[in-house]
Amino acid sequence: MDAYQNTEDLTDLVARVALGDQKAYRRLYDVTSAKLFSVAIRILRNQGRAEEVLQDAFINVWNSAGSYNASLSSPMTWLITIVRNRSLDYIRRIDRGEVELDDDLAAMLESGAPGPEQLLLRSEDAAALNLCLGRLDAGPRQAIAFAYFQGLSHSELAKSLQVPIGTVKTWIRRGLEKLRHCLQAED
Numbered sequence: 058m059d060a061y062q063n064t065e066d067l068t069d070l071v072a073r074v075a076l077g078d079q080k081a082y083r084r085l086y087d088v089t090s091a092k093l094f095s096v097a098i099r100i101l102r103n104q105g106r107a108e109e110v111l112q113d114a115f116i117n118v119w120n121s122a123g124s125y126n127a128s129l130s131s132p133m134t135w136l137i138t139i140v141r142n143r144s145l146d147y148i149r150r151i152d153r154g155e156v157e158l159d160d161d162l163a164a165m166l167e168s169g170a171p172g173p174e175q176l177l178l179r180s181e182d183a184a185a186l187n188l189c190l191g192r193l194d195a196g197p198r199q200a201i202a203f204a205y206f207q208g209l210s211h212s213e214l215a216k217s218l219q220v221p222i223g224t225v226k227t228w229i230r231r232g233l234e235k236l237r238h239c240l241q242a243e244d
Contacts, residue, residue: 064131064132067131068131069081070084071125071132074119089136092137094107097110097143101148110140110143110147114140118136186240192239193235193236196224197228197229197235198232200218200225200228200229201228203217211225211229214229
């Protein structure tokens with residue numbers, strides 16, 4: 058199973074963890090830790106800190122799995138929220154001087170680079186966009202992706218996708234309209 062297994066399987070694992078099932082806890086870690094580590098590393102920008110936060114988050118999962126409510130959020134959303142909150146708590150401890158600030162983090166903070174909260178918002182925006190793109194039919198999704206990520210013109214898209222240029226223009230226009238509506242609904 059990969060990290061993106063279905064919600065029912067993750068819900069079952071969390072329920073078994075709440076009952077103290079160590080095998081379920083290990084399985085939950087195995088199937089979610091890579092995704093959760095990427096969340097921590099995006100916020101903290103340091104592998105060591107991200108590993109520390111991930112460990113802390115999984116201790117929290119073990120202790121609070123009984124409080125998980127599947128009707129409020131998916132298990133992955135619950136887990137990501139725990140990691141995100143632990144990461145932001147870590148940064149707050151740095152701000153209060155409770156954690157030693159190393160040279161790399163000091164340089165990042167002084168550089169004016171986006172902070173963890175801005176990175177989180179970007180990450181959430183990207184997730185919403187990805188969700189909405191996934192709802193488009195294959196043709197419009199491909200046309201928009203190629204136009205945006207590869208900078209292809211309408212005529213280049215038509216040639217690449219082997220469809221008439223009018224079809225490409227329609228796909229992009231209608232696809233962008235659907236994306237706009239979907240993203241507004243996600244807000």
